[in-house]
Amino acid sequence: MTFNFLSPVSDEILAHNELLSPQALGKKLKIHSNKNGIPDLDNVKIAIIGVLENRNDVNYMGSDVQLDTIRKVFYDLFPGNWHTTMADLGDIRKGDSVEDTYFALRTTISILLEKKIIPVILGGSQDLTYPNYRAYDGILPMVNIVNVDSNFDLGDSALPIKNNSYLGKIILEQPYNLFNYSTVGYQTYFNSQEEIDLMEKLHFEAYRLGEVSKSINLVEPVMRDAHIVSVDLKSVKASELSSKQKYSPNGLDGKEICAIARYAGISNKVSSFGVYEYQHSKEDHITAMLVAQILWYFIEGVNCRVNEDPLNDDINYQKFNVLIDDDELIFYKSIKTGRWWIEIPFLSELNNKLKKHTLLPCMHEDYKEATQGKIPERWYKAYRKNSF
Incomplete structure (x- = not known):
């Protein structure tokens, strides 16, 4: 080439x-x-x-x-x-x-x-x-x-x-x-x-x-x-x-x-x-x-890149489960960098664009809002796109 x-x-x-x-x-x-x-x-x-x-x-x-x-x-x-x-x-x-x-x-x-x-x-x-x-x-x-x-x-x-x-x-x-x-x-x-x-x-x-x-x-x-x-x-x-x-x-x-x-x-x-x-x-x-x-x-x-994969690394991440009505939101926090992710579930009944559980980057503020009953807007939009 x-x-x-x-x-x-x-x-x-x-x-x-x-x-x-x-x-x-x-x-x-x-x-x-x-x-x-x-x-x-x-x-x-x-x-x-x-x-x-x-x-x-x-x-x-x-x-x-x-x-x-x-x-x-x-x-x-x-x-x-x-x-x-x-x-x-x-x-x-x-x-x-x-x-x-x-x-x-x-x-x-x-x-x-x-x-x-x-x-x-x-x-x-x-x-x-x-x-x-x-x-x-x-x-x-x-x-x-x-x-x-x-x-x-x-x-x-x-x-x-x-x-x-x-x-x-x-x-x-x-x-x-x-x-x-x-x-x-x-x-x-x-x-x-x-x-x-x-x-x-x-x-x-x-x-x-x-x-x-x-x-x-x-x-x-x-x-x-x-x-x-x-x-x-x-x-x-x-x-x-x-x-x-x-x-x-x-x-x-x-x-x-x-x-x-x-x-x-x-x-x-x-x-x-x-x-x-x-x-x-x-x-x-x-x-x-x-x-x-x-x-x-x-x-x-x-x-300054740091490779991180919370789904395949149980040691270097903290996992947080938050219940909001009928939804369970799963957050991950990197112990190394302090960065946060939220999990978007796989909807097996749909022919969707995401073929497995995937992680959406988010902020600590998203987790704090979730604990107060507010669903993060980024999660909602990604979930909706995944549902088409």
């Missing part, structure tokens, strides 16, 4: 990299270059891919995607106490059509997933989440997506796919692999009531900006259950970004978006991570620096 669709990192960035400290991130990466070609991917855990595609942006006016500034500032950073080997595989350029770009990205991600390498995608418009999702066909039977965004991106599935309407295509196109979709940081005034009602009807999860800002740790269990994480930079408030990138005066701040990225990295399930809607700006590099720091925190999280 080869990576025929990837163009090497530019000579300008490689020349800049030569001037960096030996301890800088750029010196720790395996880099796709004109001179040496695709690097050896043995032992590589994380691979960065740029995608220079934005033609399905609803505001597309012929501008090109440029990612060199992100690479330059990312290479300048210093790694943490990391043990993972990383690569920068360069860019997927625009194909003759957007569908050609989708095919190239889907194929590339599929190869990386089969090699147990986490692709980190830099875009480009957020509709690239669609080929990212389709790359899991034949790899996972059911996929959970978390979208960090001010919008749900549902749109009208009858219309051509755009960066604000790719979810409809994900939901309605066969094969039906989507199990759960969560939006983190949505802002109500950017979403119609019909879309909000549809998210509720589909038992998808939606966390308002105010909820997330008030308690950032509620994002952790959502990320712990995700396979794909897609970050739209429009979720970040304008004061944190360069003038070309500004979208809304309200949004996540720099610390919050980096904390969310770290939660995504810590999750053992997250196997692909993308940051989209980057708008190159010559007047300052602040957005590029923020994207570089988002990547840094995601990689930091990956390096």
Whole structure:
């Protein structure tokens, strides 16, 4: 299997990299270059891919995607106490059509997933989440997506796919692999009531900006259950970004978006991570620096992963049974990390999507509320989806 669709990192960035400290991130990466070609991917855990595609942006006016500034500032950073080997595989350029770009990205991600390498995608418009999702066909039977965004991106599935309407295509196109979709940081005034009602009807999860800002740790269990994480930079408030990138005066701040990225990295399930809607700006590099720091925190999280499986480990977990009316809720707490899960039962009489008892990540607050007679909303939604 080869990576025929990837163009090497530019000579300008490689020349800049030569001037960096030996301890800088750029010196720790395996880099796709004109001179040496695709690097050896043995032992590589994380691979960065740029995608220079934005033609399905609803505001597309012929501008090109440029990612060199992100690479330059990312290479300048210093790694943490990391043990993972990383690569920068360069860019997927625009194909003759957007569908050609989708095919190239889907194929590339599929190869990386089969090699147990986490692709980190830099875009480009957020509709690239669609080929990212389709790359899991034949790899996972059911996929959970978390979208960090001010919008749900549902749109009208009858219309051509755009960066604000790719979810409809994900939901309605066969094969039906989507199990759960969560939006983190949505802002109500950017979403119609019909879309909000549809998210509720589909038992998808939606966390308002105010909820997330008030308690950032509620994002952790959502990320712990995700396979794909897609970050739209429009979720970040304008004061944190360069003038070309500004979208809304309200949004996540720099610390919050980096904390969310770290939660995504810590999750053992997250196997692909993308940051989209980057708008190159010559007047300052602040957005590029923020994207570089988002990547840094995601990689930091990956390096802090702890494998945990409460269902197959009786020693390192505490089990709690809570009765609410006719339901028995079973919680597990990790002695090692303090993380919580709640069990979703297998309904043998139904042809459901979950084929065995499965665990849903949750918070200590969910357990405390259950002891007071309140069923956790995440459990209810997962149970309902399991009942279809």
